[in-house]
Structures are given as C-alpha cells and as structure tokens.
Amino acid sequence: MSEGLLKGRAWKFGDSVSTDDIIAGRYKFKTLNMKELAKHAMENIRPGFADQVKPGDIMVAGWNFGCGSSREQAPRVLKELGISCIIAKSFARIFYRNSITIGLPLIECPEAVDRIDEGDEVEVILDEGVVRNLSKKLEFKAKPYPDFLLKILREGGLIKYVKKFGRLPW
C-alpha cells in the first residue's frame, strides 16, 4: 500500500451500520484472535459476508458507518478479511479513529457512495483522496488526510509505526 493505491470490488451497505452489526458484542469478550472473530463479521446484516469477501474488496456505505461502541474489533475484523478501504457518506468518530490507528483507510465521500453499486470495480488513491468507479468510469474527489494520519496509514497502523520509529507520531 506504499503508493496508497487500493483496488477491489464494492460491497454496498446502507446508513447507520453499527459496530454491533460489524461484530456483535457477545463474541469479543472471549478472544483476541481476530481470525476467529472475523468469521462473524457482518453476519447479522449480511450472512455469508466473511466467506465471500476477497482481499482488496472495498466496502461502500451510507451515513454514520461504525456507530455505536468503541470496539476496535470492528475495524480489525474487516481488515482481517482483507477489506482494503471503506468509503462512506460519513463515519462515527471512534470507528474513524480506530480504523486509522489499525491501518484501515477510510474515505468520506457522499457523491461517490451514491454512484457506486454493489459489485462495481473501485479504485482509491489515498494520498490524493481520489475515488474512481472503474465500472462506471467516474471519478470523485474526497478530502485528503492530514499528514500525520497518512503516515500512520502508510505504515499499516500505529503499532507498526511505533515499532519502526520507536515513538508515537504526536
């Protein structure tokens, strides 16, 4: 992900997908093994998701994606399944912070969400905040990340960043 180019097939979701939808609370108390947890990702609202999703795939959703609890297991299981990016109209704030911290890029771009259908090929250039719908040949521009957050994403998350540089980015 060094040049910040992400590409994959779109999975489309509606508004207010909660952290309980992403991974139900009852699972997270039993294990820190994300592979185990990931099997249950999205099972309440999209049964079979964990089996069908392919590395690189991109999730596309409406307003307030990731609302609810602070559970970091939510972005972690999606990353575990190989989701390369989530594009939504807006994100809940803790989910947003958690995703960057664990190295899962998010793009806030309402226009793009409206013009991407399930199954479309989507490409994201993270450094520039560009979203392309390759299937429909459309391009959208989102607000790029502040520099220090982009650095965390480039390193694959805060843990890897600290391991490499021996300090926090702030």
Next chain:
Amino acid sequence: MGKTIVEKILGKLSGKDVSAGDLVVAPIDYAMAHDGTAPLAIKAFMEMGGERVWNPSRIIFIIDHVSPSTSIGTSNLHKLMRDFARKHGIKLYDVGSGICHQIMVEDGYVKPGYIILGADSHTCTYGALGAFSTGIGSTEMASVFLSGKLWFKVPETIKITIMDEPPSWIMGKDIILNIIGALGSDGATYKAIEFDGSVIKKLSISDRLTICNMVVEMGAKAGIIKPDEKTKSFLGDNLGRIDIVEPDKDAEYADEYLVGVSGLEPQVAKPSKVDDVTSVTEVEGIEIDQVFIGSCTNGRIEDLRAAARILKGRKVKDGVRLLVIPASRKIYLKALNEDLIKVFLEAGGAVYSPGCGPCMGGHIGILGDDEICISTSNRNFAGRMGSPKAKIYLASPLTAAASAITGKITDPRRFL
C-alpha cells in the same frame, strides 16, 4: 472570538489558544479501560514494545462487562488484565465493583476541567461534571498508556438549552431520548454538545449523567455541562483544586437549539434505532418479555428509587422477567439500606451483582428470537442484547417499572 467549554479545556491543557478544527496534543488526567477493551490495549501496548506505563496512578481498569466471567476465554482475558495491573501497579476494580462509568464518577476520578479518556464509547458521561471526556479504541488507549497524551481535533460545539417547567415525573432519560429523536443518530457527529438552561440547573447529577451518557448516540464526541453548586456538593470533599470552566458569552456554536419540556410525555426509543423516538402513548400496550433496569445510563440510586416507587406493593406480570442491576456496589448497598432491593424481590424481580449485565448481550439476560425487552440502557441496535431478531425499546426507569407490572409497554403516569 469567545470560546466554548471544550475549546477552553483543550486549549488550557494543550498549552495553546485553540478553536474548533485545530489539531492538538493534550495530556490526559485519567485513562480507563474495561474487560471489553483493556485486553486488546494490553496486547497492543506489548506489541509497541511498551515496558512501563506513563503513570500507573492515572490508569484505571474495571471488570464490568462480562462480570463475573462465563467462559474460559473470558476468564483468560480477565486474568491478562489482573496480571498486567499487578505488574504495573494499576488500580483494578474487580468483579462486582460496578460499571466503569459509575465507578469513575463515584470514586472521584472525574473533576471539572479534566481530560479523561476511556476505551468505551460512553466515556462521554463525565461531561456531566464539567470534564472533557471521550471514548477511544484499544490501540489508541495503548498509546495513552505509553505517553499519557493523545491527539484531538478540537470539536465544534452544539449548544442545547433546555427550558420550561419540567413535569414532576420527568427523568433525564426522557429529555435525552427526545433530543436524540430530534437531532438523529448522526446529528452531532464529531461535535461536542453543551447543555444549559433552567431545566439542567434543576436536574440532579444523576439525571445529568444520563443525559451526557447518551450524547454518543447522536455521534457526539462529548457532552458537557457547566459545573454549578450541585456539581460542587456532589464532589464534596473530593473537590480539591478544580478548574470550573465556563463558556464565554460570545462563544461560537455550530448550532443552537432550544428544547421545551413542559408538554413532554414519557419517551420511548423503538427498535432498532436509538433515534426512532416516540411518546409512550404511541406504543402503549405492546407486550414484552423482559424488563431491564440498570446500565451506566440508568442504574444509579435515583433510578432504582424511581423504579421502586412504582413497584412497591405491586407484582411483576406473570410471564415477564424483571432484571435489576445496580450500577455499582455502593449503589447496591444504598439500595439495600433503603429497602429497595426488597421491593424488587417482593415484586418478583431478579437482582444481580453490579456490572453491565444484559446491556450489550455479553452474558445474563440475553434475549431469544422475537423476544421483546424494555430496557433503561442506551442502545437498541438489532442483536445488541442477544438475538438479532429480538426487539429492544429504550425508556426511563419509571416507564420500564410500569411496563413490568402490566407486561405491556405502559405510561408510568398511571401509577404515579
């Protein structure tokens, strides 16, 4: 330009003059994590090569979510927390102590002007005492363990002024549900909410905590109430040196709302959206299977008194189960001394040891398919309390208690 409370707190502690939109790094007064989030934070801390925490006396661990443990997996995670706490000299509140947010408030960790981070979304509760407090995830919490600092984007603030003559039965829960219904579940995303007005001044600290607890249900980063005499007397001896922060008269707000409560009816959030709020009269008569009175939203002594007021000398409807969980051991003891526990038991309810209980479907009180629960907690997402096919209505302790008696969602004013 004048400043909001949050701009002032973040400005003062980061040592800069800041306004909404600025990125700051600020030192943290207290960091809290519980059994749902601490284990992952500990793992991240170790992966980052952490050897010593920045200040063990500023970190609080609480085992409340699945407490006591119900599986080997959970027990091992609890053990990880206990071992880490012992090694680093971190204070750990073990099984039965109570819900994290209640303990933070009750044991004096929360003071006006503080910055407090919790690895839990309802950390926003502490704004009721004039602190800036917000939720973060586990890995960020690990970075706080390392450094005692974190970056923030200074949020814009929405000001909500609550006025009029409040009805005698009104609870903080009715007010905040009404506001959530009006603003929507993303109505305050990334923002702080300042509550003010004559009604806020009249409300107890308990009701104020309920209100700030639920701001995250509108996506807010923090809820905050300017400290007053009630705050001071609540903090009492623990006040010490504090920093009462007030907003400037010309503070700039992203939005300002006036909320009148005189004509309000008891409020209920319908399944499965917190912002699908209506008056109890609209949903009266819906049959229920379970009633839950507790959680960090409504498990305080005032809430138990309210429920007991209705349940005293009455019986829970056959076929309905009533679960009551005091939010902390101290509350449980008070409820014992005031004979409230007796009221619940005589009514046919079940009273459990302090903790989160069924609130997030972790263990006791899990709902089966198509079951209906009325709960005093703060979230009703599908699957939150068990089966994704179960339905959860959110309401005040008065409304929940009234419903327990009839077995149907019931207007508590019938019993008052």
